[in-house]
Amino acid sequence: MPEVLSPRLVRRLRGMRRTALKLAGVTVAAQLSLAAGVVAVDAVRKSRSGEVALAPDDTAIDAQVHGHTFTTYTYGQDLFDAMLEAIEGAQDYVYLASYIWKGDEIGQAFKDAVVRAADRGVLVCLVYDGFANLVVRPAFKRFPASVHVMQFPVIRAAVPLIDIRSTGRDHRKILVVDGRVGFVGGYNIGSTYATSWRDTHLRVTGSGVWELQNSFVDFWNRHRRSGLPELPDSGSPTWDGSVRAARNEPSRLIYPVRALYLEAIDRASERIWITQGYFIPDREVLEALLAAAARGVDVRVIMPERSNHVLADVVARSYWTQLLEGGVRLHLYQDVMVHAKTATVDGRWATIGSANIDRLSLRGNYEINMEIFDEVQAEVMERIFGRDLEDCRELTLEEWLERPWYYRALERGLRPLELML
Incomplete structure (x- = not known):
């Protein structure tokens, strides 16, 4: 039979637990206070900084890979011009996901482009992360009914500590147009990223576009709310092990x-x-x-x-x-x-x-x-x-x-x- 603990020992263990919890609380509070102080000092430093530097406007590089054409962009304005051109040429559908979509000049150019595409009968489906765009004015995030928009929720329904499948933000950056061209990489949508950040993005033509399209479709169908269309799941027409998309999916x-x-x-x-x-x-x-x-x-x-x-x-x-x-x-x-x-x-x-x-x-x-x-x-x-x-x-x-x-x-x-x- 298990040994019965004495009341005195039970009280001592409870006291030790309370002390440990208090110490843990003090430690966390101290770390958060330190973090807040560091952020505040950095904010002052940024406010006093001078003119914003410009990223190198290096030319995009093309490569032919197993029947694909890859274009690697390291200058945002060139990338955004290519993405907008693809949207303007869309005939069937536009799938666009961006973690951040700023309501500035570049953001407005993308909004206008997808609205024009929808007006000419193109199926337009958009995803942006609600938390990452809290600072974007609400009016900018309103689209015509012809544009299907999914805001990945700021607060998920489940409790993350209990249901790990409810964790994670939608941090992806994807554009697919008509299944013929796709874009993926690190660039969010916004004017700052056009000229002042050094990032990398890839333009894909060939069978590898399916990798990006499939990622968008799977996410959309899994998370869409009532009223949003279900997108067709085509399956892969070809299997090419040299080019594939790795997709982190917490759900x-x-x-x-x-x-x-x-x-x-x-x-x-x-x-x-x-x-x-x-x-x-x-x-x-x-x-x-x-x-x-x-x-x-x-x-x-x-x-x-x-x-x-x-x-x-x-x-x-x-x-x-x-x-x-x-x-x-x-x-x-x-x-x-x-x-x-x-x-x-x-x-x-x-x-x-x-x-x-x-x-x-x-x-x-x-x-x-x-x-x-x-x-x-x-x-x-x-x-x-x-x-x-x-x-x-x-x-x-x-x-x-x-x-x-x-x-x-x-x-x-x-x-x-x-x-x-």
């Missing part, structure tokens, strides 16, 4: 983007070149990168010196000592925000998409990354990486170890926030 507990990164890193024998807006690797990704560097692989990561999210910057920096000591080279992009989510391995594999290497993207949000097994597209990505290095400065271990003590304190204090970033 189905599927997170393949993380798996494709881990597998590619594990296979690497020569080089791993990664560009990320927010680089906060979990334990397995971190260990895989360190193991690759230890076996002689050239592991490099480009990330912004300062991103648009100061808390993500502080938490990311808490990993820099371990990465640098392990032989991973860190290159800090200067002057503008680099927001790309790309990687290339050994000149044979590449990925471009919406997923950051952080917990929110790899284990939380709805994401989509194109995975391409081809030397031609990998060479394009390596060329872009080399171009970006010209706008970076490399951080050395010696420099990093000399950082002020209060940087170290912030990193230790805020690192637990990595679970929310």
